[in-house]
Amino acid sequence: MTKQMHEFQIIHGAAELVRIEELTPxxxxxxxxxxxxxxxxxxxxxxxxxxxxxxxxxxxxxxxxxxxxxxxxxxxxxxxxxxxxxxxxxxxxxxxxxxxxxxxREISYAITGPAALELLSIACPRDLDRLVTGRAVRTVFDTAQVVLWRDGPEAFRLDVWRSFAPHVLALLETGRAEIAAGL
CATH class of the missing domain: 3.30.70.1520 (Heterotetrameric sarcosine oxidase)
Structure with missing residues (x-):
């Protein structure tokens, strides 16, 4: 079985605004x-x-x-x-x-960088500013149930069921494109 790694970045000038990468099992x-x-x-x-x-x-x-x-x-x-x-x-x-x-059952993604909170906010109804570093919650990302961990001020982890991963990644890619376009 081959493992497909998903990783993309939003680049604005020389600064990386957000990075998404699949974590090891x-x-x-x-x-x-x-x-x-x-x-x-x-x-x-x-x-x-x-x-x-x-x-x-x-x-x-x-x-x-x-x-x-x-x-x-x-x-x-x-x-x-x-x-x-x-x-x-x-x-x-x-x-x-x-x-x-x-x-x-699940795949985990690290979402890091200054625009991580903005990117996650596109499909998560929670007030993510209130999620304290070191805590985690079960929530939804669009229609997918996820566990969202806050590992730092600009560092999150998203655990998503394998069957929902393509949908969640498509939403993240759409959000990435919108942020990159300044929308």
Whole structure:
């Protein structure tokens, strides 16, 4: 299977205004558990599962993002996939939970540069100025459900289901062209 990389830039004079690039694949899991089981699962994972929607925690190369009161997105480098499963398996007896691997479901894009916020605003109804660095949210981009991470003032990550990726990329390309044309 060949991997198609998408990358484009908006150039204005000598300054790059926005860059979009497909990120390398990652291990991803959907974790569902009751609040009473969070301490045991946090201990097994080696990171404190965040308790508020939008918060994330990082440790040992793993990231946990709280998507709901009983739902977390776990991400890690691909090589760490088996380790997450292995670490959580013994905790099941004490802390029942649902762990579903969703690694192949999504593609992630890094969107960076001074026009990144403007580009994402073309199809995202959220007030992205209010998305604080270090947080992430489940939202929509046009009609596609996505997870949008804010990694810095001009740095975002967009996780989109593989089946919606062509649509999302087409919208980003349209937005790129509009920004480049000064519209």
């Amino acid at each position: 990652a291990a991803r899991f959907s974790l569902r558990a009751r609040a009473a089981n969070v301490p045991a699962l946090s201990k097994a994972l080696g990171l404190e599962l965040p308790g508020r929607v939008g918060e994330r925690a990082e440790a040992r190369g793993r990231v946990a993002l709280c998507l709901g009161p009983d739902e977390w997105l776990l991400t890690a480098p691909e090589a760490a996939r088996d380790g997450i499963v292995t670490d959580l398996a013994p905790a099941y007896a004490e802390a029942p939970h649902s762990l579903a691997e969703i690694s192949d």
